[in-house]
Each structure stands twice: as C-alpha cells, then as structure tokens.
Amino acid sequence: MYEITSKHGVTEILLYDEVGLWGVTAKQFRGDLRNIKTDEINLRINSPGGDVFDGFAMFESLKSHPAHVVVDVDSEASSIASVIAMAGDTIRMSSYSDMMIHNARGGTWGEPKDQAVFLDILTKKNEDIIDVYQSRTDLPRDEIAEMMAATTWMSAEDAVAHGFADEISDRVDLVVEALWRDPQRFPNPPERVRNRMAKQPVASSEGEPWQRTIARERLRLTKLRR
Numbered sequence: 324m325y326e327i328t329s330k331h332g333v334t335e336i337l338l339y340d341e342v343g344l345w346g347v348t349a350k351q352f353r354g355d356l357r358n359i360k361t362d363e364i365n366l367r368i369n370s371p372g373g374d375v376f377d378g379f380a381m382f383e384s385l386k387s388h389p390a391h392v393v394v395d396v397d398s399e400a401s402s403i404a405s406v407i408a409m410a411g412d413t414i415r416m417s418s419y420s421d422m423m424i425h426n427a428r429g430g431t432w433g434e435p436k437d438q439a440v441f442l443d444i445l446t447k448k449n450e451d452i453i454d455v456y457q458s459r460t461d462l463p464r465d466e467i468a469e470m471m472a473a474t475t476w477m478s479a480e481d482a483v484a485h486g487f488a489d490e491i492s493d494r495v496d497l498v499v500e501a502l503w504r505d506p507q508r509f510p511n512p513p514e515r516v517r518n519r520m521a522k523q524p525v526a527s528s529e530g531e532p533w534q535r536t537i538a539r540e541r542l543r544l545t546k547l548r549r
Contacts, residue, residue: 327355334361334390342381342403343374352377353384364390366411372402375427375448379403382455385410395492396420396479405487406452409459415492416479422487424467425474427452460486 324339325347336355340346366385372378385392385407394411401423408414408422416422427448431441449471456467462485482488 325351327359329359329361332361333363333365334359335365335367337367338404338407339367339369339397341371341373342407343377346370346373347377347381349377349380349384352381356384356388359388359390362390364388364392365395366392366407367395367397368400368404368408369396369398370401370404370407371399372404372423375403375452377403378406379451382407382410396422396482396488399423406455409455409487413490414459414488415490416482416488417492418479420479422477422482423475424452424456424471424477424487426471456487462486 324337326337326339328335338347343349364385392411392413394408394414396408396414396416398417398420399422400408400420402425405422405424427445429441429445431437449468452471453464453467456462457464460467477485477487479488479491483491
C-alpha cells in the first residue's frame with residue numbers, strides 16, 4: 324500500500340510496500356512530495372526495503388523538503404527502508420516494530436572486470452549507508468559496519484538505545500499519563516518522557532480510566548525488565 328492523505332496541516336504518507344520497481348519508485352515519491360504544501364509530513368513505514376538507489380533518492384527528497392518530517396515505524400523498516408527512516412526530524416517506533424540493517428547486496432553477470440566494478444559499487448553504497456546511520460546515531464563507523472555485516476535486527480527498544488530512533492510512540496504516552504497521576508510510581512524517567520511531561524498531559528486512550536492505564540503500563544514495564 325502506498326497512500327497520501329492530508330488533514331489538519333499534516334500530510335500522512337503510508338509507505339507499506341517495497342522500495343523500487345516492484346513497489347514505490349523514487350520518481351513517484353519525489354513527484355508526490357512536490358505537491359505537499361503542509362508544514363508537517365508524517366511518514367509511516369512498513370517496508371522490507373528494496374532498491375538502494377531509489378531508497379537514497381527518497382531519503383534525499385525527504386531531507387530537502389521544507390516540512391517537518393516525523394517518521395513512524397509501524398511494523399518493519401528493513402534494509403533501505405531503514406535508511407529512508409533516518410530522514411525524519413523525529414523517528415518513532417511502535418512497541419512491536421523492528422528495524423533491520425545489513426550490507427548492500429545484489430548480483431551481476433559478466434567478465435571478472437564486471438564483477439570487480441560491481442564489488443566497488445557495493446562497497447561504496449555500504450559506506451554511504453554508514454554515513455547516514457552515523458549522522459543519526461553518532462555510533463563509531465566500525466560498530467555500525469559490524470552491525471550491518473551481522474544483519475542486525477533491532478526491536479524498538481534496541482533502536483532507541485542505539486540512536487536509530489528517538490522514542491517508542493505508543494509507550495511514551497502511557498508512561499506520561501501514569502506519571503501525571505503518580506510521579507513517584509516510576510522514578511527516574513528517561514529524557515523523552517520528561518520532555519513530554521513538560522507539555523500538556525495526554526488523555527488515556529479511548530477514555531480508559533487512569534487506574535487501568537497505570538496498571539497496564541506497570542505490567543508492560545515489568546515484562547521489559549525480565
């Protein structure tokens with residue numbers, strides 16, 4: 324699925340497809356971005372990745388757009404889709420989403436010199452991918468290279484811990500609500516939670532009683548500590 328809708332000054336883009344010829348192409352994506360005039364873009368990703376060249380073009384298209392870009396990883400941002408996600412001014416991941424990073428890969432046909440040329444291309448794209456990740460995470464290049472070589476899958480918690488994402492979207496609101504009701508219940512909240520607490524308190528989802536919200540979040544935090 325690839326869908327674009329605008330409402331209340333925010334344009335939502337659903338990138339629920341592969342990147343490239345078999346899904347969403349960079350040409351189509353950039354053309355659609357040109358027509359977006361809202362101050363904020365919310366890119367929602369559920370993609371296994373795809374073509375690295377199309378992906379980089381989509382990344383650059385987002386980076387150059389004047390709108391504030393919020394990226395939500397709803398389920399999966401793998402391969403080049405994870406690079407596209409790095410274009411967000413804010414990157415959020417749902418509790419059960421994953422991000423996967425790996426080395427550029429592909430194949431070619433021809434003489435030994437053709438294989439050597441393709442190897443150079445793959446090596447260069449790996450370096451480009453590391454550049455993007457490093458600019459976002461501040462991790463050492465060799466650590467990122469090792470993660471890519473190992474084909475690393477990151478949960479939402481892992482991605483936030485390594486700097487690939489800023490927050491876990493559906494967990495922060497619940498914790499904030501709980502802390503507004505009982506600040507001593509969860510001591511030493513992380514910075515992203517403190518920042519949200521400094522703003523207007525959020526409402527419980529679907530009018531849920533705050534006691535149930537706290538109980539549900541306590542259960543989730545207990546599971547996380549195991």
